[in-house]
Amino acid sequence: MKHSPTRIIINTSALQGNYKFLTSKVGQTCQTAAVVKANGYGLGVDVVVPALEQAGAKFFYVAHFAEALTVRQLTSAPIAVLGGLPRGAADDYKNNRIVPVLNTAEEITNCPADLPAIWHIDTGMNRLGLSVNEVSTFASQAKSLPILMMTHFTSSDDAQSSHAAEQVRKFNDCIAGLPKPFQLIPQSICNSSGIFRNENWHRAQTRPGVALYGANPTPETKNPMSPVVTMETRILQIRTARAGETVGYNQTETLEKDTLLATVGLGYADGFLRSGSSRAKLYWHGQPCKIMGRVSMDLIVVDINNLKNCPTPKQGDHLEVLGNHQSVDQLAKDLGTISYEVITSLSQRAERLAR
Amino acid sequence: MKHSPTRIIINTSALQGNYKFLTSKVGQTCQTAAVVKANGYGLGVDVVVPALEQAGAKFFYVAHFAEALTVRQLTSAPIAVLGGLPRGAADDYKNNRIVPVLNTAEEITNCPADLPAIWHIDTGMNRLGLSVNEVSTFASQAKSLPILMMTHFTSSDDAQSSHAAEQVRKFNDCIAGLPKPFQLIPQSICNSSGIFRNENWHRAQTRPGVALYGANPTPETKNPMSPVVTMETRILQIRTARAGETVGYNQTETLEKDTLLATVGLGYADGFLRSGSSRAKLYWHGQPCKIMGRVSMDLIVVDINNLKNCPTPKQGDHLEVLGNHQSVDQLAKDLGTISYEVITSLSQRAERLAR
Numbered sequence: 001m002k003h004s005p006t007r008i009i010i011n012t013s014a015l016q017g018n019y020k021f022l023t024s025k026v027g028q029t030c031q032t033a034a035v036v037k038a039n040g041y042g043l044g045v046d047v048v049v050p051a052l053e054q055a056g057a058k059f060f061y062v063a064h065f066a067e068a069l070t071v072r073q074l075t076s077a078p079i080a081v082l083g084g085l086p087r088g089a090a091d092d093y094k095n096n097r098i099v100p101v102l103n104t105a106e107e108i109t110n111c112p113a114d115l116p117a118i119w120h121i122d123t124g125m126n127r128l129g130l131s132v133n134e135v136s137t138f139a140s141q142a143k144s145l146p147i148l149m150m151t152h153f154t155s156s157d158d159a160q161s162s163h164a165a166e167q168v169r170k171f172n173d174c175i176a177g178l179p180k181p182f183q184l185i186p187q188s189i190c191n192s193s194g195i196f197r198n199e200n201w202h203r204a205q206t207r208p209g210v211a212l213y214g215a216n217p218t219p220e221t222k223n224p225m226s227p228v229v230t231m232e233t234r235i236l237q238i239r240t241a242r243a244g245e246t247v248g249y250n251q252t253e254t255l256e257k258d259t260l261l262a263t264v265g266l267g268y269a270d271g272f273l274r275s276g277s278s279r280a281k282l283y284w285h286g287q288p289c290k291i292m293g294r295v296s297m298d299l300i301v302v303d304i305n306n307l308k309n310c311p312t313p314k315q316g317d318h319l320e321v322l323g324n325h326q327s328v329d330q331l332a333k334d335l336g337t338i339s340y341e342v343i344t345s346l347s348q349r350a351e352r353l354a355r
Numbered sequence: 356m357k358h359s360p361t362r363i364i365i366n367t368s369a370l371q372g373n374y375k376f377l378t379s380k381v382g383q384t385c386q387t388a389a390v391v392k393a394n395g396y397g398l399g400v401d402v403v404v405p406a407l408e409q410a411g412a413k414f415f416y417v418a419h420f421a422e423a424l425t426v427r428q429l430t431s432a433p434i435a436v437l438g439g440l441p442r443g444a445a446d447d448y449k450n451n452r453i454v455p456v457l458n459t460a461e462e463i464t465n466c467p468a469d470l471p472a473i474w475h476i477d478t479g480m481n482r483l484g485l486s487v488n489e490v491s492t493f494a495s496q497a498k499s500l501p502i503l504m505m506t507h508f509t510s511s512d513d514a515q516s517s518h519a520a521e522q523v524r525k526f527n528d529c530i531a532g533l534p535k536p537f538q539l540i541p542q543s544i545c546n547s548s549g550i551f552r553n554e555n556w557h558r559a560q561t562r563p564g565v566a567l568y569g570a571n572p573t574p575e576t577k578n579p580m581s582p583v584v585t586m587e588t589r590i591l592q593i594r595t596a597r598a599g600e601t602v603g604y605n606q607t608e609t610l611e612k613d614t615l616l617a618t619v620g621l622g623y624a625d626g627f628l629r630s631g632s633s634r635a636k637l638y639w640h641g642q643p644c645k646i647m648g649r650v651s652m653d654l655i656v657v658d659i660n661n662l663k664n665c666p667t668p669k670q671g672d673h674l675e676v677l678g679n680h681q682s683v684d685q686l687a688k689d690l691g692t693i694s695y696e697v698i699t700s701l702s703q704r705a706e707r708l709a710r
Contacts, residue, residue: 066704082653236458
């Protein structure tokens with residue numbers, strides 16, 4: 001027994017349901033690849049990759065080659081590395097059947113003709129990717145064809161933004177200007193949100209990531225995805241602190257009245273961001289318990305004074321961190337960030353269970 | 356070869372030097388325990404524990420029992436668990452020679468007389484620990500004596516605060532009111548900062564944590580500790596983006612002029628907090644390169660337009676994240692947090708080397 005105070009439970013059926021739902025949004029000829037970078041967005045590739053493969057996923061994306069090596073132990077499906085082809089890595093990619101996403105002129109030049117690769121066109125992110133000019137230049141002198149032409153959205157989560165449509169236009173124009181064979185190469189444009197924005201953008205392959213793991217790809221509407229992560233943490237101590245006393249490091253919070261407090265075995269070393277200090281909540285029987293004072297490395301103190309119509313929590317009980325009453329997106333708001341950072345930050349310290 | 360874009364290098368000599376320096380601050384009869392919770396504050400217990408033991412550490416603290424089990428594989432020294440004694444765990448503690456820090460009445464009641472334990476008195480944190488009243492009650496009926504009496508400072512990092520002195524007074528008064536045998540039990544009060552504040556507080560054992568790993572325990576003065584963590588990340592692409600274009604997700608940053616940008620293989624999934632968006636810096640030849648737009652999961656874009664008297668960085672070069680030009684404490688400020696969260700957040704994705 002490890003007696004860990006915090007448990008993360010991955011609902012693999014919900015994950016598989018999300019994959020199938022995303023597949024149902026696209027046509028028969030469109031493949032739904034699965035993005036499993038950052039250790040499956042923090043949920044654990046050991047759980048995520050086999051579950052997604054069982055649900056039908058036949059193509060995986062990671063960020064770095066080292067991640068691809070880990071995923072290669074879990075599946076024989078194609079794995080593509082979004083982070084490109086580092087110098088001197090071509091043989092390692094080839095030997096492990098890893099597909100580089102080529103983002104720079106140097107990478108295209110260094111990529112052997114017999115290493116299947118993807119070309120990434122930057123259409124407005126200014127982050128990674130070939131410029132339209134570079135694509136034109138290299139297409140006219142290519143030793144071999146890429147297996148896929150891709151681009152990546154900056155703002156597809158924002159239903160009000162026209163930027164995604166502009167990016168698709170730029171992508172289409174770029175491809176249209178290339179030699180004929182390039183116009184027959186399969187294309188991939190959509191991330192999670194993009195899938196929901198325009199079916200003309202689905203093309204040959206979509207690349208959902210965060211939606212698989214339960215975050216809302218369409219923030220302007222009810223979340224169409226099912227929650228995948230449940231997280232709960234044990235109460236290590238309950239106390240009544242007196243009016244005028246302070247709570248936690250540097251005495252940032254002073255009690256206005258005598259207050260029942262619960263201390264749980266969760267902290268920023270578990271990936272619960274310190275930005276939730278005096279702001280975020282944990283839940284008990286569906287009722288919010290506000291964090292009092294600073295989130296510390298291993299401990300958080302919450303106010304359990306105002307709970308109504310439910311049993312009073314006791315030492316040994318568990319509070320909900322993520323679950324039926326607090327979604328990944330809701331917690332992200334209180335932490336001042338986005339769902340992606342909430343789940344990728346989950347550390348290895350908590351006990352992990354898959355159901 | 357893993358070809359990881361980000362490297363974390365742990366300087367074990369600096370770590371050992373820090374341990375010895377902290378030992379030099381206390382008298383011969385005072386033991387310097389080492390706090391290695393949260394996987395050695397994110398640096399890796401596999402590296403940290405043997406190095407500290409070699410430097411003379413003979414007592415270790417962790418937060419949870421599962422961490423103690425991991426550290427038990429690395430040392431035969433005593434290991435204490437700050438997070439207490441979970442229900443039904445006494446035999447597991449005994450069998451693995453783990454010392455619980457008892458924080459609650461229930462834990463004292465459940466702790467067998469033959470399991471060596473520490474009593475933690477809460478003197479003003481309102482987080483974990485026995486109240487003065489509870490200590491008095493249990494001391495008068497104790498089946499066996501604790502091996503150590505401890506308390507924990509809330510604000511010892513703040514040289515202007517009198518709270519630490521108040522806590523020590525409360526601790527002293529509590530012990531003075533206990534039965535005679537309890538007054539002979541060794542005491543432990545000081546965390547990293549406390550060691551530097553008052554030598555009367557050193558008692559039988561100090562418990563430094565963050566200072567071992569190079570953070571400044573006395574923020575009002577120059578850091579007396581040596582940096583332990585170096586971190587660097589590879590440039591995956593360099594581009595000139597045009598005036599009026601935007602950078603990164605949701606187009607949060609618009610360029611006022613044509614700008615040379617570098618994209619590195621580092622993101623919040625590596626533990627570089629997203630709160631550094633448009634604010635934090637990476638370094639090249641000692642010069643700051645400001646982050647442009649949002650920190651994304653695996654990538655960060657920085658401005659390398661204004662570098663002077665140094666070679667222009669190229670794809671494949673590495674920028675400094677932590678090192679000679681950016682300390683853990685400095686980066687923490689730009690991320691809106693404290694050094695502790697910066698280092699405990701470092702994820703397992705980066706390549707790790709010990710020197």
